[in-house]
Amino acid sequence: MELQKKIDVARRELLDLTLRNPLLNYRVLKKKGLNITDEKSTELYRLLVNNGKNMSFLSEKDLILPPETKTSDETKTSEQPAMAEKSDDKSSEQSETVEKTETEISQQPESTEKPLDGSSRHLISAEESEAEFPEQKVPDINQAESLKDEIPDYLELLNKSYSDLKIQTRYSEKELQERLLNTYHTARTFIEERGVNTLFLALGMLLWEEEGKPERKYRAPLILIPVELSRSNARERFLLTYTGEDVQLNVSLAAKLMNDFHIEINTEVEELNVDEYFRHIRDAVISRPTWEVAENEIALGFFSFGKYLMYLDLDSSRWPTESQLFNNDILKALLVDGFREKQSELPDDAYIDPYIIPKENYQVVDADSSQTLAILDILSGRNLVIQGPPGTGKSQTITNIIAECVARGKKVLFVSEKLAALEVVKRRLANVGLGDVCLELHSQKANKKALLSELQKTLELGVPKTNNMESRFDEYEKLRNELTGYCKRINEPVLPSGLTLIRLYGRLLSLKKLTDSNGIQLPRINIPGMDKLNDIDYENKLQKVKEFQSHIKKMGVPENHPFWGTALTVVLPAKKDIVHDKVKKLRAAFDNMIFMLDEIGAELNYTPEKFLDAEKLAETLELCKTMPDITGFEIESSLWESDELQIKKLVQDGIRLKEIYSKNQNLIMDEIYGQDLLEKRRIIAANKDRFLKFLSSEYKKAVKFVEGFFRSPQKRTPSQLLEIVDDVLEFNRTKLAVENALPQYQQLFPSHARGFWDTNWSIVKNGSDFIIQLHKGISQGAYASEILPVLQNSSIVDELLKLFPAYKDSLAVFSNALGQFNNEAEMKPGTGINVNSNDFALISEKISGWDDGIETIFDMAAFNQYAEELKHFGLFEIVELSQVWRSAGEYLSYILENERCQALLEKAYREWPELSRFDSMQHREKIERFIALDLSFMSNNISRILYEHWLNKPKPGNNNQGQMGILLREFQKKTRHLPIRKLMPRAGNIIQALKPVLMMSPLSIANFIEPGQLSFDIVIFDEASQVRPVEAFGALMRSKQAVVVGDSQQMPPTSFFDKVIEADKIDEDEDYVGDVESILGLFLAQNAPQR
Structure with a gap:
């Protein structure tokens, strides 16, 4: 009975029926979770669970209020539909709130959300758990009934709101988004760290009182829907979705009511009817008239059932007599006698080749000698601890152990507290082709539809192809012996x-x-x-x-030393003082430079953070000394850089128009511009050198036409006419180019753009040349872009140019002081202060390090x-x-x-003499042949294992009764599948036959495998340093052999969700299990064999 006594003491760690348990005393947290307002539990269950809908949330401003609850502002707009704000018209406003909330939450101190050790143990703080359940401030459903005759329109809208896809709350938009974001991050952290979804939508509350304490009522949720929050991006609203896991009933409440009040409520319902279940609870607590079932009191919060399920699992009364719960050899060794196994036949330095028989080897991935020793020990039936830091191949070893066990027809239970560790092994097995022998039932992965799909796929598997490798075994052993002999001879x-x-x-x-x-x-x-x-x-x-x-x-580390980089080998006190003086001068120069930077920054609204940026700003201010009047220019436009050539062309064309017009305005009339003179020019040019050109009628007409636009009637030579015609043609072409380009670019100088004719192109040219030069320099990294916003503010520019000489001088003084320090301290190139890459904060830190650590210069020397x-x-x-x-x-x-x-x-x-006679080519060929055979054997091992699995797995036939019949019927169903915790007791044996490797968490074992239902030949714990002893007992009780894999150097299990009941008068011996933090530690403490 000593074993039973110790298990009973240990299991008390798992029981929490105190008011700290939110399943018994729910209070909304201060920053996470939500209280839902004015919704019906039946409708939410229908929409989320039955119909699989996604639902969003509404803030206080979107609530449907009866007329008498409206504010004066609301009354003024009473013509508007009551539900107008509930529509998606507010989505953009809400998106802005979401984005703002995201930013605000991200700026909160980390200590409020994430613990220093990276675990989730403080995700829900003690302070948060003190938040009270707020009083409802809007009419509930019964109040709505009383308003039926007075406000039918309101009631109609209210009824519609119960069946829409928006969940109402009493929070402001900002608080709602903060709460949802905090809840989302917390739920995601639980899943990532523990593989468990703890986020539930609680439907209905039992308001109960402690015996003899009627002054306060406590709320216990009744129906809990596992849900998840999601959104497509940071600007979108959060959506609430049913995860597909089993809907939970409050087993902790059932235990509390039975223990304290002798009230029995049912928590095992195959097809849940929400209304009927609430009636069942009312009937159960009818003897407590002051208690109340608030069926439409709804909350979104965090709840955990795992510890209580494990507590029940360790109850000896639940185990069949034949299971011999307290005759388990592993538990006896762990808790009573210690491990007394015989010494391994394979010492650590054993030469392992003689022990490996190729025909009996089923390894599927590479294994080194230490891993092979561990595998051979396990196959011999030893309980074993496998230790090693991350990256030493523990998951690789586990993969081979599972493969070897499945090949031998063994049932394997693989246990991992963390989902990530389980998925590593599952992925390894899947990658080599053994995924079909595994069934993943970790808490977060236990989805009944996915489970049935996986089982059906395995049941329908055909005969795997295998290769006959018998003839190659002899060759393999021969090569191995030759290679081994070579190793011995050296x-x-x-x-x-x-x-x-x-x-x-x-x-x-x-x-x-x-x-x-x-x-x-x-x-x-x-x-x-x-x-x-x-x-x-x-x-x-x-x-x-x-x-x-x-x-x-x-x-300390030399490169981290303040004076790292000095070439000094001898430092006398006088030399130290000289160096120190240079440091202080450097500090003064640096502080003055920073002061000038702040002065400049105050005007510019920008302060450079690096010396290189400060110099760039100085170059920019130097350029600004020659800046023309740029009033009326849009200097910040990106077009100055992207369309530089087009802008320059426009300005040149504008200037050219004015030049042509000014040149000819006294010679020709304005009406000539715009005339099509191209044909006239051809005629005049073709005839200008002909002696009898005056006899050509078309020449005379062309000349007459052109001369008709001259202001004076005097005769012109053909060359003079052609010059004028060419100017007009160029004018026309240029005018067209300006007219086409000006609308596109006049936005760059709107105050000066008055059409191609009235634009002052000289001012435009001066301004645009400066701005283009500035933008080009900015793009090339020569100038500071931060100058752009202030260039048109003459007072700021004047002040900047006024400060510029002192600013420029401060840069030079600092640079000179740095050079003097480097020379005196004999700093090597590339060490000390790098003005090209170090920011001012780092430079200041280095100067302070030199100043404060001047005495350490002797150490560096x-x-x-x-x-x-x-x-x-x-x-x-x-x-x-x-x-x-x-x-x-x-x-x-x-x-x-x-x-x-x-x-x-x-x-x-x-x-080595033998090596000089050694044929490396032949040796390499042997190695390559041996490797090829080894790989082919490993590949064939997979086929052999799959074939053994196929031989042993059940196959549907004419008599599909019993567990096979149950499973086949579940395959045919479209909906209303049995919950996993119901399916396992009814078809567990056939499931185990189909899937000889069950991959589970301690929680899912207690949840899905009834006591005494299934047994395993071997249990393998991965990351065992993260599994508490008492949480591992359920797996050990079901197993004949145990392998514990982990790293004792890792952190012990997190204490998150621990609700430990203080035991009365527990002596040191009884509390032994509680003193050991992990199952790995307990195995080691009890002298278990290890590798």
Whole structure:
């Protein structure tokens, strides 16, 4: 009975029937969740669950109020439909509110939403849980009935609102969006971290009182619909959707009522009828006249059922006698006796090839020797702990373990608290082709339609194709033995060290183990000559490196030192004072520069953050000294840059028009412009050099036509006529170009654009040339774009130009002070302050570091001395690494040892006598052939496993009764499928036969597998450091063998949702399980075998 006693003590951790449990005492949180106003539970259930609709939310301003509740402002607009604001006409306004809310929430301190350790344990704070359930401020449904005769229009609108897709609340638009956003982020974090959806829409509340305390009523939700919030983007409204998971009834409330009041309510309903269930609750609590069932009191909030379900699962009275709950060998070892398993037949340094028989091997992914040792131990029936930090192939090992177990016809239970860890293994199995043997029933993935679809697909699988590999097994073993023999023969000492290859490898592994245990990875730096060192020379170098390492440990990482970059090797006190004086002058110059930047920034409404930007602004102000009058120009338009050539062409054409007109205005009349003179020009040009041209009638007509526009009647030569005609033709062409372009670009100088004729093109040219030059410089990074908004404000420009000389001088003074400091401190190029990339905050920080840490300059000089000495010893690479490697103060000497071992290994492979006679091509071919066979065996292993699965899985036949019949009937249904927790007891055995690998969480085990219903040959816990012992007991009770995989260096499980009942008088021995934070820790504490 000792085991039962300890399990009973442990399971009490899971029970929470206190008023801290929101399932018993619901109060809306201060920043998350919603109280829903004036909606019907039956309608919301119909719309969300039965019809699968998406629903949005309405704020207080969108509520339907009876006439007497309207404000005076509302009365003035009473002609407008009461539901006008409920339409989507307000979507843009709401979008703006959503976007604003998103920004405001993102600017809240992180501590209000996210804990420092990254877990979700503080997502719902104690302060938030104190929020009271607000009093309803609008007429409820009964009040609406009393208003039936007075306000039929209102009541008609109200009734319509119950069946629309908008959920009413009493929150302002801003608060509504804040709450929805907080709720959305919290729910998403739960799913990402725990794989559990805790967001529910609670329909109906039981208002109950504690015995003898009638002064306060508590609210307990009755029906809980699992929902999710979603939106397409940050400007869209949130939508509420039913997730498809099972609708929950309040099992915690049922336990509370039975324990405290001996009232029994039903929480096992196959087809839920909301009205009938509320009547059932009323009937159940009829003996409590002061209690009330508020069926239309609705809330959106966070609830968790998991701990109570696990509490029930560990109840010995629920387990069949034949299941021998308290005779479980694993639990006995964990809680009573400790593990006393015999020593493994395979020591850690075992040569594993003889133990691997190809015909009996079913691995599907690569496994190294340590992973293979673990797999062989498990196949021998040992309970085992597999430890390793992230990236050491634990999920790869699990994949092979599952494959080996399925091939041997074993039933596997894979358990992971976190969905992400489960999906890694599931994805690995699916990637190799074993996805069909697995059934994922993690809390967030338990969807009954998806489950049935997956089962039906597996049931209908055909016979897998397999290849006969028997003939290749002998070849495989022969190649393996040859390659192995080669490895054995190279176990010889390596001169001049006298160390064997095994010792060299052993030392390298020790270094790796030592560094891995501290999370350190030794980088390779390839020091020349390490393979030629005798022991004395090596020890001398090692001693120097250790002294160097000790100094680095004292001063910290060199590249993070304030004076990193100085070339000084000797610093006397006088020198330190000189450097310090330069630092203080640099600080003064920097502060003055920042002061001038602030002065400029106050006028410009922009303050550069980098010296490069400050210089750019100075260049811009220099240009502004020559700025023409640009009044009336739209200087910020992007057209100045994109259409530069077109703008210049327009201005040139405008000026040319004026030039042509001015040139000829005293010679010809204005009416000539616009005349089509092209044909006249051809005629005159063709005849101008002919002697008898006056005899040509068309020539005379052309001349007469042109001369008709001259102001004086005197005769002109053909050349004079052609010059005038060419001017007119050019004028016409240019005028047309201006008329076409001016409408497009007159927006750039609207005050000056008065048509092509009246535009002052000279002013336009001066202004546009300046603006184009400015925009071009901005695009090339030479000028500051921030000057654009103020250029037309003459007072600001005057003030800027007034400040400019002092501003420019401050930049020069700072640059000069920096140069003097660099010279005095002998700063190497590229170190110290980089004015091209460092912002002013970083520059100030560096100056402060020099000022405050002036005494540390001696440490940096000593570092330079050590570095020069090591370079003299030929350890240049050690010096280079020490400057940047954060672990140099602890592990730099290990680098030297690692490099020596690596160099000796390389020398052995170069100089070994047998290697000189070794045919590398043949050896490579053997390796490649062995690899190809190994890969083909792994590929064929998948087919072999699938074939064994197909042989063992049930197949539908003529007698489709029992569990098979139940499953086939569920496949045929379109709706009203059995909930998973109902389907598993009725068809669990056949489901397990179809899917020999169940992938679950501790919660889903308690939720879906009844006590004693299914048993497993092996349970595998992944990320076991995240699983509490008591949460693992349910899986262990159902299993004959346990494999616990994890990393004891990881953080223990989060305490989020823990509602621990304080036990009375629990002695140290009874509370042993509670002292251990994870199932991994408990296995280790009880001396379980591990790899």
